[in-house]
Amino acid sequence: MSRKLRVAIIGGGQVAETVHASYYLTRSELELVAVVDSNIERAQSLANRLGIAHAFADADEMYRQCQPDIISVCTPNRFHHQHVMQALENGCHVMCEKPPAMTPEEAAEMRDAARKAGKVLAYDFHHRFASDTQFLREQVVAGTLGEIYVTTAKALRRCGVPGWGVFTNKELQGGGPLIDIGIHMLDAAMYVLGFPAVKRVYAHSFQKLGTLKHSGQFGEWDPKTYTVEDALFATVEFRNGGILRLETSFALNIEPVSVMNVEFCGVNAGATLFPAHIYQDEAGKLVTLSQRESADTERHFKSMRAFVDHVLGAPVSIADAEQGYLIQQLVAAIYRAAESGESIEL
Ligand SMILES: NC(=O)c1ccc[n+]([C@@H]2O[C@H](COP(=O)([O-])OP(=O)(O)OC[C@H]3O[C@@H](n4cnc5c(N)ncnc54)[C@H](O)[C@@H]3O)[C@@H](O)[C@H]2O)c1
Structure with a gap:
């Protein structure tokens, strides 16, 4: 079997734990390697609870040390754009919480960046x-x-x-x-x-x-x-x-x-x-x-499953970047x- 895809979550709050991390932990093809939260105690405590190896306050440091393949963006809405753009720049597929961003201009930029990078960008419209x-x-x-x-x-x-x-x-x-x-x-x-x-x-x-x-x-x-x-x-x-x-x-x-x-x-x-x-x-x-x-x-996990299966190449549809923009x-x-x-x- 090929190597496991490495996943990191940015924003270690409620939805990160109950939906994203909980789902990733059910997939044998994935390894949940890191959680990033500007509140380091929150990041550390989530990592401890779920047995995630790394906790960071800074996303740059996480990208340097962990080289993830997949990022979940679970921060407050204002930060979705910057975290999605950074994930795409680092060559990652992204599952971003809803709403896509704060403005349609940001959502359009995210869609275009995903297309340019050839990476999957999905939104959690479950x-x-x-x-x-x-x-x-x-x-x-x-x-x-x-x-x-x-x-x-x-x-x-x-x-x-x-x-x-x-x-x-x-x-x-x-x-x-x-x-x-x-x-x-x-x-x-x-x-x-x-x-x-x-x-x-x-x-x-x-x-x-x-x-x-x-x-x-x-x-x-x-x-x-x-x-x-x-x-x-x-x-x-x-x-x-x-x-x-x-x-x-x-x-x-x-x-x-x-x-x-x-x-x-x-x-x-x-x-x-x-x-x-x-x-x-x-x-x-x-x-x-x-x-x-x-x-x-069961729709929360179905939304996550569609994203992961899509990343793995299965012909399943996702809530994609163009629909997120619309x-x-x-x-x-x-x-x-x-x-x-x-x-x-x-
Ligand atoms: N799909 C759904 O049904 C659903 C449900 C709940 C929340 N959400 C979305 O998920 C996002 C988070 O919601 P939540 O309920 O988990 O909130 P939350 O407050 O529980 O979690 C947000 C976390 O992000 C951290 N954070 C804040 N700014 C940050 C930054 N710049 N960098 C890194 N971490 C930062 C906070 O410390 C906090 O731990 C929101 O966009 C919300 O709309 C979606």
């Missing part, structure tokens, strides 16, 4: 790897729903401002629920729809509760340093005449504690994504055409529309 999403995409391609003209994506939390990390800091994250959780449902919706071309977007955003409250489902935050939106509502118009409505919140006075779902309305049938359910109306009665019993929760472009247009109060043409 909802598209759920069996539900894969099934609906197949059904859309097969024409089961007919023309889809209204899609509604929801990533809503009643009071779920993250109490860890820097998710309430606009400088470091680029925004709030849209760039953190709305982006997941946006990606899943766009994937099922086959990335239709966007004509223009409208949006409204609010900052009402994040600066007022201080605790919720995911712990406590400081309302005095809360600088991101807490709810955002957007309409995306496609060139094919259809629309996508997006609703997303960290905090909003709604009944359910959270909703993460997408609904597609086609001429022949409608569908809900999680769990996948395709239905029709017959004389006022709802008739199920097909239904999965429960939503697929999603980042949409997020930026939605924020611009919300800030300006004007529609934004793409």
